Structure formats: C-alpha cells, structure tokens
Amino acid sequence: MRAVICDRLGDPSVLKIQEVPIPEIGPSDVLIKVGAASVNFPDVLMLTADYQHKPELPFIPGMEGAGTITALGADVKNWRAGDRVIFGVRPGAFAEYVKLPSSGNLMRLPEGWSDAEGSAFRVGATTAYHSLVHRAALKPREVLLVHGASGGVGMAAVQLGKHLGAQVIATGSDDARLAVVREQGADLVVNLRTADFVSIVKGLTDGRGANVVYDPVGGEVLEKSMRAAAYGARLLVVGFTSGGPTRIMSNHVLIKGLSILGVRAGETARRAGTDFARDYAVELPRLAALGVMRPHISHRFPMDRVADAFRVLIERKVIGKAVILMSS
Ligand SMILES: NC(=O)c1ccc[n+]([C@@H]2O[C@H](COP(=O)([O-])OP(=O)(O)OC[C@H]3O[C@@H](n4cnc5c(N)ncnc54)[C@H](OP(=O)(O)O)[C@@H]3O)[C@@H](O)[C@H]2O)c1
Structure with a gap:
C-alpha cells in the first residue's frame, strides 16, 4: 500500500510517499481501507518532535480518518466487512490501510456523511x-x-x-x-x-x-x-x-x-472507565447524527500533496479542516 512516511524530523518537505506492506490483522483487529484523513495541528508539532507524544522514526503521521472495514479478525463480533467508520490512531492515518483493535477508537460514519467529513470529526x-x-x-x-x-x-x-x-x-x-x-x-x-x-x-x-x-x-x-x-x-x-x-x-x-x-x-479517553470513554461511544455518535459538529472542510489534497496540506494549516489558511483523500 502507499503511505506517507516521516523518517526524519523537519518541516513538511521531509514527508514522502512510500510503498509499505498492508498491516496484518490479529484476531481482535479490523482492517480499514482509508478514504480520507485530516490534518491537525499536533501532526505539525509531531514532525519536529514538539508534541507531547513523540512517535519513533520512521512513522506514518495522521491522527484521524474515515474509511471502510475490509477485513476482520476471527474474534471480532461488533463490526462487519463493508461498515463505514470514523477512526482515531496514534498516529498512522495517512495511509491506504490502517489496522485497529475492534475495541479501539472506532465510530460508525453518520448517514449521509462523506469520508472527508468523517475524517475531520473525531x-x-x-x-x-x-x-x-x-x-x-x-x-x-x-x-x-x-x-x-x-x-x-x-x-x-x-x-x-x-x-x-x-x-x-x-x-x-x-x-x-x-x-x-x-x-x-x-x-x-x-x-x-x-x-x-x-x-x-x-x-x-x-x-x-x-x-x-x-x-x-x-x-x-x-x-x-x-x-x-x-x-x-x-x-x-x-x-x-x-x-x-x-x-x-x-x-x-x-x-x-x-x-x-x-x-x-x-489522554482522558485512553484512561478506561471515565465518562469520556462512554460518551465517545454513545454521545458523540448521537450528536454527529443530529448534525452537531459536522466538519467544515476548506481544503482537499491527494496523498502526494500531503506537504501542501500541512502548509495550508501552518499558514493559517484553513477554515475548519484540511483533508487528504487517499485514493485520488
Ligand atoms: N487539549 C487537547 O486535547 C487538544 C486536542 C487537539 C488539539 N489541541 C491543540 O489545539 C490547538 C489547535 O489545534 P487545531 O488542530 O484546531 O489547529 P488549527 O486548525 O490550525 O487551528 C488553530 C487556530 O489557531 C489560530 N492561531 C493563532 N496563532 C496562530 C499561529 N501562530 N499559528 C497557527 N495558528 C494560529 C488560527 O486562527 P487565526 O489564524 O484565525 O488566528 C487557527 O485557526 C493546537 O495547539 C493543538 O495542539 C489540543
């Protein structure tokens, strides 16, 4: 699969597109074909190791995206192939496929939303x-x-x-x-x-x-x-x-x-048992279905223009969100 790779720290020009293997799923994982992923300010900070979470080099950037589940581990009961989902990762979203635990940061894509909108919600x-x-x-x-x-x-x-x-x-x-x-x-x-x-x-x-x-x-x-x-x-x-x-x-x-x-x-969501974890599963999908916090997207880029997606954020041109479309 194609993925955006950060293998040295620096400005967005360090980002490159590489062929890497599609992740292999375990019994409790799902594999998602990513439709779109959005850029957040922490993605910019991670390129220079200025964010509190510092992924080891090389890494695939991107904290959130949306797409379609294409494969499931044998123990996964709550999702089916073909389900359209919004996901969060830490990081790894700027790739054609993402593997996640089925109990992880996954939410059904609201009816009528595009992958781009879903990728910019979480x-x-x-x-x-x-x-x-x-x-x-x-x-x-x-x-x-x-x-x-x-x-x-x-x-x-x-x-x-x-x-x-x-x-x-x-x-x-x-x-x-x-x-x-x-x-x-x-x-x-x-x-x-x-x-x-x-x-x-x-x-x-x-x-x-x-x-x-x-x-x-x-x-x-x-x-x-x-x-x-x-x-x-x-x-x-x-x-x-x-x-x-x-x-x-x-x-x-x-x-x-x-x-x-x-x-x-x-961080609060990662600490299991908090109100936040429950609300993530119940309250956010309800609000999304009502159309509350439906993202406004001002910029869309193909994967090979990922550096431009970072630049418009840095230059304060984005209104709402900038999104990378994985298959265009
Ligand atoms: N606490 C948390 O859990 C949490 C979670 C996610 C993000 N964050 C943080 O929230 C902040 C915003 O993230 P975001 O993804 O919403 O960023 P964003 O989309 O780039 O928006 C940031 C806004 O900050 C304003 N701004 C003021 N001075 C700026 C400067 N020197 N450079 C860039 N923007 C400037 C800009 O508005 P104007 O151009 O109109 O002034 C811009 O619209 C970041 O610090 C991020 O790390 C925190």
Whole structure:
C-alpha cells in the first residue's frame, strides 16, 4: 500500500510517499481501507518532535480518518466487512490501510456523511465535548468565548457551544474565515487584528465578562482572556498555536475566583472507565447524527500533496479542516 512516511524530523518537505506492506490483522483487529484523513495541528508539532507524544522514526503521521472495514479478525463480533467508520490512531492515518483493535477508537460514519467529513470529526469533536461538557460543564445562556474559532478544535467548540445553548463569541484573525465561523453558529465574531475582544465581551455582558473561555491559542490571547472572564469563570487551556505555554497571573485567578482547566481529550479517553470513554461511544455518535459538529472542510489534497496540506494549516489558511483523500 502507499503511505506517507516521516523518517526524519523537519518541516513538511521531509514527508514522502512510500510503498509499505498492508498491516496484518490479529484476531481482535479490523482492517480499514482509508478514504480520507485530516490534518491537525499536533501532526505539525509531531514532525519536529514538539508534541507531547513523540512517535519513533520512521512513522506514518495522521491522527484521524474515515474509511471502510475490509477485513476482520476471527474474534471480532461488533463490526462487519463493508461498515463505514470514523477512526482515531496514534498516529498512522495517512495511509491506504490502517489496522485497529475492534475495541479501539472506532465510530460508525453518520448517514449521509462523506469520508472527508468523517475524517475531520473525531479530534475536534472529542476536544470540544471534553472541554465544554466534562471540564467546564457549560450551561444554557452562559457566555462562551472561543479563540482560534476558524480552526479544527475551535470550530467544533463553536458548533457544540451553540447546541448546548450558550451565547458564543468567537475570535480569529481573518474576516473571510470568521464569516464561515458566523455561518457555523457563532453569535458574534471578533477579528483580533482589528478589534479588542476584551471590551467587546465586556460591552456585550454589561461588564460581567464570559463565563467560559475555550483557548487553543495561548500567549497574549490567554493573558487578555483573564480580563474578559466573568467572576467565577472557567478557562479551558486547550493548546498553544501562538507559540508555547503562557504564564498565568495567580493574583488574577484569585481575585476573579477563576478555574483554570487543562484539557487533554485524548489522554482522558485512553484512561478506561471515565465518562469520556462512554460518551465517545454513545454521545458523540448521537450528536454527529443530529448534525452537531459536522466538519467544515476548506481544503482537499491527494496523498502526494500531503506537504501542501500541512502548509495550508501552518499558514493559517484553513477554515475548519484540511483533508487528504487517499485514493485520488
Ligand atoms: N487539549 C487537547 O486535547 C487538544 C486536542 C487537539 C488539539 N489541541 C491543540 O489545539 C490547538 C489547535 O489545534 P487545531 O488542530 O484546531 O489547529 P488549527 O486548525 O490550525 O487551528 C488553530 C487556530 O489557531 C489560530 N492561531 C493563532 N496563532 C496562530 C499561529 N501562530 N499559528 C497557527 N495558528 C494560529 C488560527 O486562527 P487565526 O489564524 O484565525 O488566528 C487557527 O485557526 C493546537 O495547539 C493543538 O495542539 C489540543
């Protein structure tokens, strides 16, 4: 089969396409013919070993995809050949075939969804769900401030926040991309380059501020968010696309009675027996079937243009998700 291989660290130009054997399945595995796989910011970080999970070289990148089950181990009872699925791997999605345990990160592809849409669902949806439901316990009519809202995990949080009944204020750096965020449900969008989100949030809430802040960006955006937060607000630390970890002033945390909540959607799911594992199996498919967190895809590439798929993400051109189509 053809697969994308990373055999040395560097920028996306290190990625190459190689012929490798189709994985052999064990008795409890399924083999999936991958239709599409999507690019996430952690994929970029893994190329330079800047992500918390550092796969050994050489490795096949890609954390999520969608496709069709083509073969099953003898002990697999819950899936059949021909089932269309969404899957998560750690990593390995950028290949024509993926092997997974049948009890692993697998979910049925919702009716009417393309492989491309399915491939772009899992990371955004699990991160948004874990953040807003498990960590922040977002309530209807609360004010939710979402940063990085034009990106993968940000747009999923806009969609889910709206579904949960919050008033959603979304930020980003480009008007055209923010127009799509507005279409995806945000009540108000703020361009960070041209407007001050702190005064806008304060103005909209009679000076109170946002109840929940969802932040995949970090840096100055997180620092300013302390001022945009209401008394008793929950601040979700989701990621650091702006460059690296941010110092949080403990006096602001104390004076405003803030809760700073770290989000590790994948790690929590790996710890068996948590609410998250159950919700992954039950609640996310239900939300997907309702059309909540249906991904918006701005870029599609064939496998041999995988480096371009990484580049559009790095250059902040993506609206929602960029996807690699395996068989085009
Ligand atoms: N905690 C978890 O469980 C979890 C799970 C998945 C991902 N993450 C993290 O969440 C973050 C976002 O991931 P993603 O896949 O959604 O990324 P993405 O699709 O690239 O979106 C990131 C957004 O961040 C904004 N941004 C601000 N400064 C940036 C910069 N210097 N470079 C690039 N983007 C910048 C961009 O919006 P504008 O261009 O509009 O400013 C962009 O839309 C990453 O840090 C990732 O590691 C965390």
